[in-house]
Amino acid sequence: xxxxxxxxxxxxxxxxxxxxxxxxxxxxxxxxxxxxxxxxxxxxxxxxxxxxxxxxxxxxxxxxxxxxxxxxxxxxxxxxxxxxxxxxxxxxxxxxxxxxxxxxxxxxxxxxxxxxxxxxxxxxxxxxxxxxxxxxxxxxxxxxxxxxxxxxxxxxxxxxxxxxxxxxxxxxxxxxxxxxxxxxxxxxxxxxxxxxxxxxxxxxxxxxxxxxxxxxxxxxxxxxxxxxxxxxxxxxxxxxxxxxxxxxxxxxxxxxxxxxxxxxxxxxxxxxxxxxxxxxxxxxxxxxxxxxxxxxxxxxxxxxxxxxxxxxxxxxxxxxxxxxxxxxxxxxxxxxxxxxxxxxxxxxxxxxxxxxxxxxxxxxxxxxxxxxxxxxxxxxxxxxx
Numbered sequence: 001x002x003x004x005x006x007x008x009x010x011x012x013x014x015x016x017x018x019x020x021x022x023x024x025x026x027x028x029x030x031x032x033x034x035x036x037x038x039x040x041x042x043x044x045x046x047x048x049x050x051x052x053x054x055x056x057x058x059x060x061x062x063x064x065x066x067x068x069x070x071x072x073x074x075x076x077x078x079x080x081x082x083x084x085x086x087x088x089x090x091x092x093x094x095x096x097x098x099x100x101x102x103x104x105x106x107x108x109x110x111x112x113x114x115x116x117x118x119x120x121x122x123x124x125x126x127x128x129x130x131x132x133x134x135x136x137x138x139x140x141x142x143x144x145x146x147x148x149x150x151x152x153x154x155x156x157x158x159x160x161x162x163x164x165x166x167x168x169x170x171x172x173x174x175x176x177x178x179x180x181x182x183x184x185x186x187x188x189x190x191x192x193x194x195x196x197x198x199x200x201x202x203x204x205x206x207x208x209x210x211x212x213x214x215x216x217x218x219x220x221x222x223x224x225x226x227x228x229x230x231x232x233x234x235x236x237x238x239x240x241x242x243x244x245x246x247x248x249x250x251x252x253x254x255x256x257x258x259x260x261x262x263x264x265x266x267x268x269x270x271x272x273x274x275x276x277x278x279x280x281x282x283x284x285x286x287x288x289x290x291x292x293x294x295x296x297x298x299x300x301x302x303x304x305x306x307x308x309x310x311x312x313x314x315x316x317x318x319x320x321x322x323x324x325x326x327x328x329x330x331x332x333x334x335x336x337x338x339x340x341x342x343x344x345x346x347x348x349x350x351x352x353x354x355x356x357x358x359x360x361x362x363x364x365x366x367x368x369x370x371x372x373x374x375x376x377x378x379x380x381x382x383x384x385x
């Protein structure tokens with residue numbers, strides 16, 4: 001699974017003056033813009049273990065800068081070493097037998113970069129974690145702007161029942177998948193000549209899109225009388241989006257964390273914006289557990305955690321009592337001056353029509369090709385609708 005992690009490195013200073021909040025962004029030295037960023041975690045899930053390595057980018061021109069050609073390995077405190085393969089784009093993977101992924105075992109990584117820097121993380125211990133108790137949604141109206149009407153939608157929640165375990169620190173990741181449609185089959189198009197596709201091509205009318213919800217969700221229970229929590233809020237999906245139109249699925253991944261890992265993710269959450277931060281591919285400049293042994297003065301950003309992981313998936317369709325009020329992406333344009341207004345750079349230009357003929361109406365790609373909106377037209381194996 002490709003996970004996007006756009007990388008930045010910045011300091012934000014917030015000052016409270018006369019009940020007015022002002023943000024201050026100091027100058028960032030050129031040398032502070034190029035730091036190794038390493039992220040990932042060892043989990044007890046059946047599958048590959050993944051580590052990502054990149055270089056931070058200037059704050060004015062944020063971009064993802066993967067580092068390839070590293071020698072990477074995971075080590076545990078039982079004497080095992082697991083070399084990782086370079087999959088390209090900064091991603092490194094390996095397989096670890098489930099028998100070696102037991103609570104109480106600690107893991108770390110070691111990285112040798114192409115420049116010869118040797119980087120290592122502190123050990124992080126797999127904590128025992130409970131099953132996901134329940135994931136559900138409630139029909140709610142949210143107020144985003146006092147001057148605007150309430151926004152209708154559904155709010156997702158998760159319940160935690162960790163009484164059988166000693167773990168007191170948790171993080172959740174929400175991954176959404178939804179079905180969406182193009183409005184028309186591909187039947188007529190123009191590329192200097194008008195073409196009629198017979199029979200019409202319906203293969204790109206139904207798509208599914210999967211993405212990680214960007215917010216960071218963390219919860220400690222060490223300050224609670226019981227190791228449980230009800231109705232912990234996840235994200236809100238409004239009726240102003242197509243995501244609820246044809247079917248919506250939410251996969252929740254629950255991580256039981258060590259105290260150090262929780263502290264890192266909590267700092268990341270606090271320093272991020274409401275959508276999960278500007279740092280989709282790079283953590284903020286907060287203390288992680290990585291160290292450059294070759295150059296101790298060079299800060300390494302990120303955290304490599306060991307997490308017991310449990311998952312639960314739910315499906316939503318339809319939502320009773322929720323009117324959908326979104327505008328479709330497709331917006332056909334009448335060609336009042338004929339096909340001559342279509343330039344070669346716009347080929348192929350899709351035309352509205354049916355078996356009887358076409359009209360001088362130009363449709364953008366999204367009208368006939370759902371793939372143009374970033375999804376896939378292969379139904380996921382878990383899709384029930």
